[in-house]
Every structure is written in C-alpha cells, then in structure tokens.
Amino acid sequence: MPDRRETRRVTAAGRQPKGRMERLNRFVLALSVPLFLGSWEILSRSEIVNVILFPPPSTVGIALVDWLSSGQLLTDFGMSLSRVVVGFVSGASCGILIGVLTGRYVFAANLLGPIFQLLRPIPPIAFVPIVILWFGLGELGKYFLVFWGVFFTVWIAAHLGVQRVDEKLIRAARTLGTPEHRMLREVLLPGSLPYIFVGLRTSVGISFYTLVAAELAGTFAGLAYRIDIAQQNLQMGQMMGGLVMLGVIASAADKLFSVFANRIVWWQ
Amino acid sequence: MISRDLQQKQGTKGHISIRDMSVIFGEREDAFIAVDRVSVDIESGEFLCIVGPSGCGKSTVMNAIAGFEFPTEGTVSLDGIAIEGPGADRGMVFQQPTLFPWKNVRANVAHGPRMHNKSNAEANSIADGLLEMVGLSAFADSRPQTLSGGMQQRTAIARALANTPSVLLMDEPFGALDAQTRLMMQESLLKIWSEIRPTVVFVTHDIDEAIFLADRIIVMSASPGRILREITVDLPRPRAAEMTLDASFVALKRQCMDLIRTESLRAFEQQTR
Numbered sequence: 001m002p003d004r005r006e007t008r009r010v011t012a013a014g015r016q017p018k019g020r021m022e023r024l025n026r027f028v029l030a031l032s033v034p035l036f037l038g039s040w041e042i043l044s045r046s047e048i049v050n051v052i053l054f055p056p057p058s059t060v061g062i063a064l065v066d067w068l069s070s071g072q073l074l075t076d077f078g079m080s081l082s083r084v085v086v087g088f089v090s091g092a093s094c095g096i097l098i099g100v101l102t103g104r105y106v107f108a109a110n111l112l113g114p115i116f117q118l119l120r121p122i123p124p125i126a127f128v129p130i131v132i133l134w135f136g137l138g139e140l141g142k143y144f145l146v147f148w149g150v151f152f153t154v155w156i157a158a159h160l161g162v163q164r165v166d167e168k169l170i171r172a173a174r175t176l177g178t179p180e181h182r183m184l185r186e187v188l189l190p191g192s193l194p195y196i197f198v199g200l201r202t203s204v205g206i207s208f209y210t211l212v213a214a215e216l217a218g219t220f221a222g223l224a225y226r227i228d229i230a231q232q233n234l235q236m237g238q239m240m241g242g243l244v245m246l247g248v249i250a251s252a253a254d255k256l257f258s259v260f261a262n263r264i265v266w267w268q
Numbered sequence: 269m270i271s272r273d274l275q276q277k278q279g280t281k282g283h284i285s286i287r288d289m290s291v292i293f294g295e296r297e298d299a300f301i302a303v304d305r306v307s308v309d310i311e312s313g314e315f316l317c318i319v320g321p322s323g324c325g326k327s328t329v330m331n332a333i334a335g336f337e338f339p340t341e342g343t344v345s346l347d348g349i350a351i352e353g354p355g356a357d358r359g360m361v362f363q364q365p366t367l368f369p370w371k372n373v374r375a376n377v378a379h380g381p382r383m384h385n386k387s388n389a390e391a392n393s394i395a396d397g398l399l400e401m402v403g404l405s406a407f408a409d410s411r412p413q414t415l416s417g418g419m420q421q422r423t424a425i426a427r428a429l430a431n432t433p434s435v436l437l438m439d440e441p442f443g444a445l446d447a448q449t450r451l452m453m454q455e456s457l458l459k460i461w462s463e464i465r466p467t468v469v470f471v472t473h474d475i476d477e478a479i480f481l482a483d484r485i486i487v488m489s490a491s492p493g494r495i496l497r498e499i500t501v502d503l504p505r506p507r508a509a510e511m512t513l514d515a516s517f518v519a520l521k522r523q524c525m526d527l528i529r530t531e532s533l534r535a536f537e538q539q540t541r
Binding site for chain 1: 336424
C-alpha cells in the first residue's frame with residue numbers, strides 16, 4: 001500500500017508542474033525586457049545615482065525620437081550599415097575563396113599560411129592610426145578595418161573546414177570521375193560550408209566592433225560617431241540611444257544571419 | 269530500356285588483371301606487407317567475392333583496383349591498361365554510405381553523369397532510370413539522411429552505376445545493415461547485376477554473403493595477405509534466399525569455413541608464438 005501511494009505522488013508531482021512551469025517560463029520571458037527597463041527607470045529617478053550621467057530609459061527614448069525626427073538617425077544608420085555590409089561581404093568572399101584554396105592546396109597553404117597566421121592575431125583596432133594616414137577619414141578606411149576583422153576569421157574557418165571535409169566523400173567523388181577543378185565547387189565548398197558559416201557568424205559580431213573603432217577614429221556620420229559627438233556635448237540620452245541602436249542592429253544582423261545560415265546549410 | 273543500353277555498352281569490357289601484386293606500406297623495419305604476390309584474373313561480367321579475416325589485405329586489393337593504392341610490385345590493369353588512379357570506369361560502393369548530404373537522392377545519382385558534361389536534364393533522366401531500377405523512384409527528391417541505411421546503400425549503388433562503369437567495386441557495402449535488410453539487398457544486387465552485368469568485385473567477411481552472391485570466391489589469409497584458395501560457386505542462378513538452406517550451399521559453406529578456421533588458427537598461433 002505505501003508503495004502505491006508513493007508512486008501516485010511521484011506521478012502527480014511530475015505531471016502537474018509541467019503546464020505550470022511552462023506558463024511561468026513564458027511569463028518570465030515576456031518580463032525580461034520590461035523588468036530591466038523598469039528597474040533602470042526607478043534606479044535613475046530615485047537619485048541613488050547621478051541622473052545626468054545615468055538618465056532613465058524614458059529620457060533615452062526621447063533622445064531617440066529626437067534623433068529620428070531630425071533625420072540624422074537614418075543617415076547615421078545607413079552609413080554604419082553600409083560600412084559593415086561592404087567590409088563584411090568583401091572580407092567574407094576573399095576569406096572563403098582563399099581559405100578553400102589554402103585548405104586544399106599545400107602550395108597555397110605554404111605560401112600564405114605563415115604570413116596569415118602572423119597577421120591574424122593583430123587586433124584590427126590597432127590598425128586605426130595607420131588606416132587614418134593611409135586613407136584619411138574617407139569610407140575606404142572604414143571598409144578596410146571591417147574587412148581586416150572579417151577576413152582572417154572567415155579564412156581560418158574555411159581553411160579548417162575544407163581540411164575536415166569527410167575523406168570518404170572526396171574518395172566517392174573521385175570514383176565518380178569528378179575532375180580536380182570541379183572538386184572545389186562540387187564537394188569541398190559545400191562540405192566545408194557548416195564550418196564556414198560558424199566563421200561568418202562570428203564575423204558578424206567582429207564587423208560591428210571594428211566598425212565602432214573605425215567610426216571613433218574620425219568620420220562625419222555613423223552610429224558610433226554620434227555617440228562620440230554626444231559625449232562632447234554631454235548628451236547622455238543621445239549616447240545611450242546610440243548604444244541601444246548598435247545593440248538592436250547587431251543582434252538583428254545576428255538573428256537574420258542564423259536564419260539565412262540554416263537555409264543555406266539545410267542538411268546540418 | 270536503360271538496362272539494355274548499359275549492357276550493350278558493357279560488351280567485353282571490365283576484365284581486371286592483377287599480376288604478382290605486392291603492396292607494402294612503410295619503409296625498412298616499419299614495412300608492413302599488406303598484400304603479398306597476389307595474381308588474379310577477373311573476367312568481364314564476373315561476380316567475384318574476396319573473403320578473409322580482417323587485416324588480410326582484401327580492402328587493399330580492392331583499393332588497388334579502384335586506384336587509391338598502388339602496387340609496390342607487380343601490376344593491376346583493366347582491359348589491358350594499367351590503373352593509374354580512380355576513374356569513372358570503376359564505380360565504387362563503400363561500407364558507409366558516402367552520399368553527398370547537400371544533394372537530394374536524384375542529384376546524388378546524377379553527379380557522375382554531370383561530371384562527364386551531360387546536361388542536367390540528361391543526367392537527371394539517367395538518375396531517374398537507375399532509381400527506378402533500385403526501387404527508389406518515390407524518394408528521388410528526398411534528402412539522403414532521411415533514408416534508412418539500406419535505402420542509402422541502394423542510392424549509392426545507383427550512383428556508382430550512373431557512369432555505366434564496366435566494373436563495380438563493393439567494399440563490405442552491406443556490413444552495417446541488419447540481417448533482414450542485408451538479405452534483401454543481396455537479392456536486389458543480384459537482380460541489378462543480372463540486368464546490366466558489370467564485373468563485380470565484392471569484399472566481405474561474411475561467408476554466407478559471398479557464397480550467395482559470387483561466381484567465384486577468393487579466400488585470403490592474413491599477414492601477409494595472400495590468396496589462400498579460389499572456390500568456384502556453381503550454384504544455379506537466379507538465386508533466392510531459400511537457397512542458403514540447400515545441401516550444396518551448406519557444403520560450400522563448410523568448405524570455406526574450414527579453410528578460414530584453419531587459417532585463423534595458424535595466424536593466431538603465429539601471433540602468440
């Protein structure tokens with residue numbers, strides 16, 4: 001008898017909270033952002049901290065609206081986005097192309113590998129002073145910095161990805177008469193895509209922080225540039241609004257990218 | 269219709285000749301003799317099985333025909349021409365399915381013809397014909413990883429046949445399948461073979477499988493890999509699964525098993541001495 005009661009209690013305990021837990025979990029999920037904003041608002045307004053240096057989200061919101069209505073936000077957003085896109089696309093294409101070649105051909109790996117391994121660990125931000133001398137404050141310098149950050153990450157991902165393509169698939173392709181020059185496109189590239197996409201996704205984040213470094217170094221428009229200018233005028237709301245925009249655009253890019261990646265590498 | 273086309277192209281091609289072939293891996297004191305002076309002629313359209321304990325070099329012999337390994341001594345040739353590398357005239361089916369996961373079933377089978385500059389339409393129609401032959405027409409648009417192990421191997425067979433190879437090399441292709449699927453695969457392989465008659469070289473360590481499939485069985489011995497005996501299987505064709513219970517089948521099986529048991533014992537004693 002006691003045994004049976006024990007069992008019943010266990011099943012009841014195991015079943016009931018399932019629905020309750022799920023509802024609770026969803027509730028907590030929905031609460032995450034409002035709770036954070038609310039605490040922030042209270043913290044700022046209670047004057048525990050200096051409200052000028054730590055303005056509440058409502059002030060930040062107003063600053064964002066002002067920024068948008070002045071038309072400046074769209075320009076800044078467009079400029080920043082174009083730098084990321086141009087730098088990312090060029091860096092990623094070169095990275096994939098060269099990575100596939102160095103991954104497959106010892107000649108290419110020996111020629112380029114050692115020098116890339118030396119250049120790769122240099123933080124792209126360290127190039128800012130040189131880039132200003134080389135390219136001035138023009139767009140080319142911004143593209144270059146983002147390119148630099150993206151290229152090596154994608155290169156190493158593609159390089160390792162190609163080397164990790166299942167040898168059995170390559171053998172099978174050879175018995176099917178796949179000529180070497182078509183092996184790249186038919187087997188090695190698709191086979192290494194899962195690795196390449198990991199590199200590409202990491203690079204999305206990298207391209208945003210190189211963008212910030214590039215814009216802080218000097219330009220005439222852009223999200224990070226706007227933060228810099230707001231600092232000089234002690235516009236705290238504007239500065240934080242800039243951070244919010246960077247957060248929104250970078251996480252949206254990451255999300256978009258993962259959806260895109262799942263479609264392209266559908267077999268994973 | 270496809271099968272008749274294939275059979276016509278086959279003609280008398282697919283004669284494999286292995287002469288005094290040795291394959292030695294490594295150098296000097298690390299040298300390992302994988303295959304020791306093996307000579308065998310495989311007739312056009314013959315179904316040959318190679319059996320033997322693991323490490324007897326049966327896969328090395330197959331890889332030499334495929335063009336993945338090269339003889340240290342001796343020669344391997346196909347229709348009188350020395351084998352210099354993998355080629356579309358020798359289709360291969362591996363133990364694990366090696367289908368391209370990013371292509372659907374049809375595109376996997378069409379890969380070979382496409383590599384030989386057939387148009388997509390042509391390649392796809394070849395693929396569809398072969399998929400019909402292996403009974404997978406309904407799965408042409410499926411992703412390979414959604415198929416069962418047996419279906420994946422049937423796709424792999426269709427893919428290997430798509431280049432109309434004169435030789436089909438099979439390296440323990442049904443080794444990873446369950447017993448029931450295995451039997452079905454063996455029957456359907458025999459059916460395909462009788463329709464298009466490529467030369468088949470089939471490596472296995474399953475004696476039942478070898479007797480059921482082969483015209484001739486080569487029994488190899490381990491370290492060094494040598495041909496121990498050739499056994500001609502003169503069981504009538506077409507063969508069906510029930511045949512494995514016939515007295516003639518059992519007698520052949522006993523003969524093979526005795527041979528292999530003696531051989532394994534000898535190898536075991538040699539290792540423990």
